[in-house]
Amino acid sequence: MDEPPADDSTLTGTALLERLQKKLAARRRRLPELFRVIEIARDGNGRLVKQGRIWHSDLAHVRRFGRAVAANSVSQQVVIADTSGAVVEQIPVLPLSPETTGWGGWEDMPLPPVPPRYKPAAAARPAHAIPPTPAPAPPPDVPVLESAFDPEATTTLTPAPPHEA
Numbered sequence: 001m002d003e004p005p006a007d008d009s010t011l012t013g014t015a016l017l018e019r020l021q022k023k024l025a026a027r028r029r030r031l032p033e034l035f036r037v038i039e040i041a042r043d044g045n046g047r048l049v050k051q052g053r054i055w056h057s058d059l060a061h062v063r064r065f066g067r068a069v070a071a072n073s074v075s076q077q078v079v080i081a082d083t084s085g086a087v088v089e090q091i092p093v094l095p096l097s098p099e100t101t102g103w104g105g106w107e108d109m110p111l112p113p114v115p116p117r118y119k120p121a122a123a124a125r126p127a128h129a130i131p132p133t134p135a136p137a138p139p140p141d142v143p144v145l146e147s148a149f150d151p152e153a154t155t156t157l158t159p160a161p162p163h164e165a
Contacts, residue, residue, distance in 0.1 A: 041075035068106035
């Protein structure tokens with residue numbers, strides 16, 4: 001392979017950008033991924049408000065806590081999100097009942113399998129491009145008119161004389 005030049009001033013824009021991105025990626029500290037429970041509820045004015053200020057690095061712990069929040073909540077929705085803000089899991093909010101409410105034992109509850117996670121780049125891709133539908137052809141018995149505007153046929157209009165009263 002070609003050896004990259006030692007001087008950045010001789011690189012083209014794309015090559016320089018790629019080189020700098022590699023340098024930054026090598027320097028970037030790898031932090032553990034964090035997760036949080038976001039409770040979406042209505043405020044006094046009926047607007048949806050997100051609450052989710054506690055972050056944790058253990059996804060299983062956050063999923064259990066999210067289920068406990070959903071069982072004890074009158075919110076609209078409870079979701080688990082990652083550091084980038086992508087939704088990892090949506091937890092259904094059930095009506096409050098004596099069997100489901102309470103905070104005891106939430107750390108020991110069994111969990112269903114983790115839903116599949118998609119990379120953000122895959123979500124940004126368009127699903128399927130729908131080809132445009134062609135305009136239907138006019139029926140054969142209808143005459144097709146040419147353009148109503150013909151620049152060669154236009155003339156300058158002269159103002160009419162004023163009306164005498």
